[in-house]
Amino acid sequence: MNTAGYMRRFGVTGRGLVVVLPYLWLLLFFVVPFVIVLKISFSDIDLAIPPYKPLLEWVGKNSLAIKLDFNNYAFLFTDRLYINAFLNSIKVAFISTVLCILIGYPMAYGIARAKPATRNLLLLLVILPFWTSLLLRVYAWIGLLKANGVINNVLIWLGVIQDPLTMLYTPFAMYIGIVYSYLPFFILPLYANLEKMDWQLLEAAEDLGCKPWQAFYKITLPLSRNGMLAGSMLVFIPAVGEFVIPALLGGPNALMIGRVLWDEFFSNRAWPVASAVAILLLILLVPFMMWYQSVQARESAGAR
Amino acid sequence: MNYKSSYFILTCLGFGFAFLYIPILSMVVFSFNASKLVTVWDAAHSPTLKWYYSLLNNEEILDAAWISLKVAVINASGSVILGTLAGFGLARFSQFRGRFTLNAMTTAPLVMPEVITGLSLLLLFVALEQLIGWPAGRGITTMTIGHMTFSMAYVTVIVNSRLATFDTALEEAAMDLGARPLKVFFVITLPIIFPAILSGWLLAFTLSWDDLVISSFTSGPGSSTLPMVVFSKVRLGVSPEINVLATITITVVTLMIVGVSLWMSRMAKLDKAAV
Amino acid sequence: MTTSGGALVKAAPWNDPNARPYVQVDRITKSFGEFKAVDDVSLKIYKGEIFCLLGASGCGKTTLLRMLGGFETPSSGKIFIDGEDMTGVPPYERPVNMMFQSYALFPHMNVEQNVAFGLKQDGVAKSEIQDRVATMLGLVKLGDFAKRKPHQLSGGQRQRVALARSLVKRPKLLLLDEPLGALDKKLREHTQFELISLQDKLGVTFVVVTHDQEEAMTLASRIGVMNQGEIVQAGTPSEIYEFPSSKFVADFVGSVNMFEGKLIEDEPEYVRIGSDELGATIYVSHGISAPPEATVWAAVRPEKIFMSTAAPEGTDNVVRGAVQDIAYLGDLSIYLVKLPTGKVVRVTQPNTSRHAEAITWDQQVYLSWDATSPVVVTR
Ligand SMILES: Nc1ncnc2c1ncn2[C@@H]1O[C@H](COP(=O)(O)OP(=O)(O)OP(=O)(O)O)[C@@H](O)[C@H]1O
Ligand SMILES: [Mg+2]
Numbered sequence: 001m002n003t004a005g006y007m008r009r010f011g012v013t014g015r016g017l018v019v020v021l022p023y024l025w026l027l028l029f030f031v032v033p034f035v036i037v038l039k040i041s042f043s044d045i046d047l048a049i050p051p052y053k054p055l056l057e058w059v060g061k062n063s064l065a066i067k068l069d070f071n072n073y074a075f076l077f078t079d080r081l082y083i084n085a086f087l088n089s090i091k092v093a094f095i096s097t098v099l100c101i102l103i104g105y106p107m108a109y110g111i112a113r114a115k116p117a118t119r120n121l122l123l124l125l126v127i128l129p130f131w132t133s134l135l136l137r138v139y140a141w142i143g144l145l146k147a148n149g150v151i152n153n154v155l156i157w158l159g160v161i162q163d164p165l166t167m168l169y170t171p172f173a174m175y176i177g178i179v180y181s182y183l184p185f186f187i188l189p190l191y192a193n194l195e196k197m198d199w200q201l202l203e204a205a206e207d208l209g210c211k212p213w214q215a216f217y218k219i220t221l222p223l224s225r226n227g228m229l230a231g232s233m234l235v236f237i238p239a240v241g242e243f244v245i246p247a248l249l250g251g252p253n254a255l256m257i258g259r260v261l262w263d264e265f266f267s268n269r270a271w272p273v274a275s276a277v278a279i280l281l282l283i284l285l286v287p288f289m290m291w292y293q294s295v296q297a298r299e300s301a302g303a304r
Numbered sequence: 305m306n307y308k309s310s311y312f313i314l315t316c317l318g319f320g321f322a323f324l325y326i327p328i329l330s331m332v333v334f335s336f337n338a339s340k341l342v343t344v345w346d347a348a349h350s351p352t353l354k355w356y357y358s359l360l361n362n363e364e365i366l367d368a369a370w371i372s373l374k375v376a377v378i379n380a381s382g383s384v385i386l387g388t389l390a391g392f393g394l395a396r397f398s399q400f401r402g403r404f405t406l407n408a409m410t411t412a413p414l415v416m417p418e419v420i421t422g423l424s425l426l427l428l429f430v431a432l433e434q435l436i437g438w439p440a441g442r443g444i445t446t447m448t449i450g451h452m453t454f455s456m457a458y459v460t461v462i463v464n465s466r467l468a469t470f471d472t473a474l475e476e477a478a479m480d481l482g483a484r485p486l487k488v489f490f491v492i493t494l495p496i497i498f499p500a501i502l503s504g505w506l507l508a509f510t511l512s513w514d515d516l517v518i519s520s521f522t523s524g525p526g527s528s529t530l531p532m533v534v535f536s537k538v539r540l541g542v543s544p545e546i547n548v549l550a551t552i553t554i555t556v557v558t559l560m561i562v563g564v565s566l567w568m569s570r571m572a573k574l575d576k577a578a579v
Numbered sequence: 580m581t582t583s584g585g586a587l588v589k590a591a592p593w594n595d596p597n598a599r600p601y602v603q604v605d606r607i608t609k610s611f612g613e614f615k616a617v618d619d620v621s622l623k624i625y626k627g628e629i630f631c632l633l634g635a636s637g638c639g640k641t642t643l644l645r646m647l648g649g650f651e652t653p654s655s656g657k658i659f660i661d662g663e664d665m666t667g668v669p670p671y672e673r674p675v676n677m678m679f680q681s682y683a684l685f686p687h688m689n690v691e692q693n694v695a696f697g698l699k700q701d702g703v704a705k706s707e708i709q710d711r712v713a714t715m716l717g718l719v720k721l722g723d724f725a726k727r728k729p730h731q732l733s734g735g736q737r738q739r740v741a742l743a744r745s746l747v748k749r750p751k752l753l754l755l756d757e758p759l760g761a762l763d764k765k766l767r768e769h770t771q772f773e774l775i776s777l778q779d780k781l782g783v784t785f786v787v788v789t790h791d792q793e794e795a796m797t798l799a800s801r802i803g804v805m806n807q808g809e810i811v812q813a814g815t816p817s818e819i820y821e822f823p824s825s826k827f828v829a830d831f832v833g834s835v836n837m838f839e840g841k842l843i844e845d846e847p848e849y850v851r852i853g854s855d856e857l858g859a860t861i862y863v864s865h866g867i868s869a870p871p872e873a874t875v876w877a878a879v880r881p882e883k884i885f886m887s888t889a890a891p892e893g894t895d896n897v898v899r900g901a902v903q904d905i906a907y908l909g910d911l912s913i914y915l916v917k918l919p920t921g922k923v924v925r926v927t928q929p930n931t932s933r934h935a936e937a938i939t940w941d942q943q944v945y946l947s948w949d950a951t952s953p954v955v956v957t958r
Binding site for chain 1 (some may be wrong): 310312313314316317319321322323324325326327328330331334341344366369373385386387389390392393397400402404406407408409410411412413414415416417418419420422423424425427428449450452453456460465468485491507510513514516521531535538539542546547549550553557558560561562565569
Binding site for chain 2 (some may be wrong): 647648650669670671672675676677681683685686687694697700701744745748906
């Protein structure tokens with residue numbers, strides 16, 4: 001703060017130099033692209049390279065016409081496919097988030113309350129998969145879930161089932177894949193929050209007559225709310241637009257909006273439609289992102 | 305911890321970690337399987353290293369790995385520079401115009417679905433090419449730019465949170481002893497937050513090395529990265545070579561993570577003792 | 580009472596209107612938003628002094644010190660060091676060094692590198708750096724610890740490294756923010772004397788922040804007592820203690836019995852104060868300047884009160900009361916005596932003899948003091 005105060009006086013230019021580079025970079029490569037996406041979502045499809053008509057056209061000699069074409073959006077709302085994909089993505093992301101909470105909360109809690117040495121080891125074990133390729137880890141589930149995959153083989157060998165279960169290319173497989181991939185993203189922020197918790201609060205609550213589960217419900221849960229929210233956002237938001245997992249585990253009719261966008265873009269070369277999908281997806285997610293940011297701000301304000 | 309009443313928690317931990325690790329272990333085990341059927345253990349001829357040889361002779365995969373490596377290294381280095389600048393700015397300058405925007409722009413990429421980032425970057429590159437002729441076509445450059453855009457956000461977060469716990473008196477003391485602000489940054493701040501910057505570099509490297517979606521959007525002909533090749537292979541079904549690739553990746557990552565975290569916990573101890 | 584700079588105290592440049600101050604603080608104010616952390620402070624500090632800023636937590640001591648160091652910009656006012664206006668001069672260009680409360684030792688450098696840091700910034704030749712660092716480390720008795728990292732040192736050793744680091748540049752002015760705050764009582768007392776002898780040897784001017792009045796008394800050539808951003812009194816330790824200028828100072832420095840009353844006789848050579856609180860009159864053998872009938876306070880230090888079982892002579896400066904509480908502190912005992920008016924008076928008595936005539940609980944005693952003892956303050 002006071003260094004800043006000092007720098008405010010003498011380093012105005014130096015200060016500017018520090019932030020100007022990342023600022024411009026993000027402006028050019030993160031913000032401006034959205035403007036272009038927005039623009040293209042309003043243009044017509046064209047059989048050209050690039051496959052869309054310019055938005056600004058010279059009409060006659062010197063008048064410039066802007067042609068906004070709402071057809072792409074109208075198209076998205078008339079074809080049930082897109083609406084279904086949107087709704088389905090939200091459903092899948094929501095259920096996956098709930099599953100992550102159910103599995104991840106006890107894990108984060110257990111890690112946070114373990115002895116320091118054990119805690120670091122467990123934390124390392126959570127972080128490790130996060131550093132290994134998502135693609136390869138999703139791929140591993142194909143091997144496990146296939147008709148002649150490991151799970152079916154084991155179950156048949158144990159005599160639990162006679163015929164292999166169909167698991168791969170089902171919603172079940174997709175949920176497994178998403179929860180599996182995003183679990184560390186939920187556990188880590190929650191753990192970071194629980195780690196700062198003063199566990200004597202629980203003892204105080206029990207001393208005042210709470211049963212352990214009541215103490216958990218009345219003390220731990222509310223205090224870890226921000227960590228839980230941050231973790232949930234880190235699961236929910238990317239999961240809505242997830243492409244790889246439904247593409248590999250979900251089978252041909254797993255309707256997820258990320259996948260629809262991908263197909264429109266790569267298979268149909270319908271860039272304007274893909275752009276319109278992206279814009280709608282963005283509009284859907286921006287409130288959640290802002291929520292995430294405010295949760296983060298609160299969390300770091302509380303940390304100091 | 306008081307495990308008396310927490311068999312429930314222990315069970316959850318057990319199941320949770322089994323869930324996280326069984327798939328990984330299964331890949332490791334089956335990488336030594338002789339059968340081409342991948343998941344059917346061929347007890348007669350296994351374990352074998354034959355898929356390891358076959359992977360190491362797979363030109364397509366090796367080429368892709370080389371491209372991935374180049375992109376990942378450039379990306380990590382660039383992201384660390386941009387992310388450190390942004391993180392330093394956010395942590396040290398309490399008020400400046402555009403602070404809110406910068407904060408938002410470095411948080412959003414963390415949660416933005418990759419298909420959106422990828423699509424928007426591609427459309428930007430196409431538009432730029434039409435407008436000013438750069439970048440001419442797409443390939444390593446455009447991919448690296450794409451990766452840096454979201455990797456630097458991660459580095460920013462890491463550096464920012466490290467600086468939040470940094471005792472500013474150290475910087476003031478250096479200035480008091482006659483060092484100018486720039487010198488203070490390089491001689492005092494940078495060495496002390498170096499572990500955070502290193503983990504930022506490693507994270508940026510990994511993010512880039514693993515990325516499929518943004519690469520797919522921003523790459524051009526002849527510049528397929530490793531994840532892109534793996535993806536196209538996996539779509540056609542399981543392949544023993546992928547198990548090998550996974551095993552190698554897991555080994556390298558494990559060694560790296562364990563090594564770095566041992567080193568860092570030692571650094572952290574020094575750090576704590578010094579304050 | 581003062582151990583530092585005996586010659587300086589005798590010379591007392593602060594009493595000489597023509598003496599040139601080394602540091603001149605001219606009507607400095609520092610506001611954080613609406614709040615004034617330092618409020619219109621003016622100060623003159625002379626060469627070779629140990630000037631202590633003493634005050635309760637949050638009164639603005641650190642803020643004032645940081646403005647001297649250049650880490651904080653004054654909202655208004657000017658600071659002159661050696662006659663030079665310091666406005667706009669950054670910390671790395673001031674002839675001033677600071678010893679931080681947290682020591683701020685660089686954790687990635689060893690003791691030697693820490694101490695050498697400042698000299699390196701000035702581009703001093705390598706061999707000279709080596710000599711000066713070695714000399715300095717010898718001076719603070721850390722010669723054997725040169726290669727250690729800060730985390731391998733004890734609290735007291737770290738404190739000495741921080742001191743060496745800030746002194747090795749031979750600053751003309753050294754600012755110390757609670758330099759001994761992190762040390763235990765024994766070590767702190769020991770280090771106070773080391774600080775003084777070091778300061779004497781090097782002839783540096785010190786400005787020391789502390790909230791410990793004993794420390795201020797031991798170290799200072801002069802003390803500036805701060806309250807809510809203002810300097811309420813500046814003077815030598817004995818001036819501050821014997822002649823506090825206000826109730827606040829009298830109360831803050833040492834403990835004191837304060838009796839509220841009204842002037843009933845106001846002569847140039849003496850005054851007499853009638854105090855309902857005391858239930859007696861107070862006779863003071865020096866004149867004061869206050870309007871007649873004004874409310875005044877007479878401050879009497881506990882160690883200046885005599886306690887006896889037999890009635891002393893005279894009626895001024897004598898009261899009777901009952902011992903309410905006794906605290907035995909080893910070298911002395913504190914007695915709380917309750918007067919008929921309800922006022923409780925604090926009295927300290929040295930425990931000179933082991934079998935002294937014991938005064939015990941609930942005993943009736945007489946309290947009295949010399950006419951020179953009370954200090955009369957009007958605010
Ligand atoms: N950067 C700042 N922003 C706002 N208020 C501040 C800032 N720095 C100090 N203050 C306020 O100014 C007042 C004086 O602070 P300062 O640190 O000078 O106190 P101090 O006398 O050194 O106290 P202590 O003995 O506790 O160190 C405090 O009330 C503090 O809250
Ligand atoms: Mg202070």
